[in-house]
Ligand SMILES: NC(=O)C1=CN([C@@H]2O[C@H](COP(=O)(O)OP(=O)(O)OC[C@H]3O[C@@H](n4cnc5c(N)ncnc54)[C@H](OP(=O)(O)O)[C@@H]3O)[C@@H](O)[C@H]2O)C=CC1
């Protein structure tokens with residue numbers, strides 16, 4: 550299975566990734582560099598092109614000790630696998646060649662590289678650049694999410710990425726100090742919204758007695774009506790339950806699609822109404838999920854059967870199941 554690909558970069562106001570001098574130009578402010586570190590800590594592998602290794606001599610490690618410790622506690626290496634795309638040997642003395650993380654080199658099309666990394670068990674890949682690699686991955690339609698930071702600097706000239714590819718759809722913006730983070734997703738509507746639901750599950754407060762799930766509800770014109778995750782507003786809330794409560798009787802629900810990282814439940818121990826009943830009652834005609842509920846807390850999960858009996862179309866997209874599981878396992 551191919552990994553979920555997050556492309557991440559910072560650009561100046563005039564659109565450059567670096568300046569034209571041999572020194573590395575840091576565009577992100579300190580708070581954004583810390584956010585990038587947080588993203589690194591979530592992935593299995595970080596990929597750059599050899600041009601970035603030659604220009605920046607990066608280490609590509611998780612910097613924050615508490616993030617490294619949290620990875621180790623989950624049985625992961627303290628920093629992700631480092632992947633350099635190159636047709637040559639890495640420069641002698643390049644910092645990326647030394648520990649503590651493992652480094653591999655690969656060559657090939659983005660599709661071949663993703664297949665190879667998928668075979669190695671990489672579920673989440675972060676592509677950090679540089680210009681050629683970003684262009685190559687975006688043009689090949691190999692990026693699922695782009696996190697682009699606009700930094701308040703004017704550079705004049707330097708590397709930039711250009712080129713075609715699938716249309717980006719804005720999913721969120723955030724001001725980070727003086728930087729602005731723009732988050733985009735690519736692909737068809739089901740892939741975009743379902744992958745987003747999966748990563749929302751990372752926000753769930755931990756629980757030993759319930760799954761961690763993310764949910765997005767989208768109107769038939771593509772408007773995101775609501776989103777959330779398990780236990781966001783109340784310790785017993787399922788993700789779908791919290792989102793539907795906030796939406797009340799919105800008439801748009803009758804033509805909406807509900808995306809959930811996990812199949813909506815058909816039975817609950819802690820509350821009378823399972824999510825399948827809440828969805829049917831709200832009149833939502835379509836549900837898309839990534840992961841059939843395992844028989845962990847309920848002997849024979851029946852959410853799909855109940856939804857279908859109520860006339861709701863249910864689509865299971867197994868491509869996102871590893872991402873749904875990985876985000877649910879995050880603490
Ligand atoms: N602002 C930001 O967020 C970031 C900025 N940057 C900047 O980007 C610049 C570097 O960009 P750029 O020069 O385009 O270099 P890249 O990092 O994109 O690397 C390009 C090189 O990668 C190798 N490569 C690319 N695709 C493949 C492939 N499919 N198979 C095998 N090898 C491949 C080739 O190396 P080879 O010739 O060895 O085969 C190629 O020359 C730097 O200035 C850096 O500072 C980089 C990352 C982030």
Ligand SMILES: Nc1c(N[C@@H]2O[C@H](COP(=O)(O)O)[C@@H](O)[C@H]2O)[nH]c(=O)[nH]c1=O
Nearest residue numbers: 559574575576577585605607608609677
């Ligand atoms: N300059 C720049 C980035 N550059 C990326 O960070 C890498 C270096 O990371 P490290 O090894 O931890 O120092 C560098 O090679 C490139 O991939 N990233 C950003 O978010 N913002 C920035 O302004």
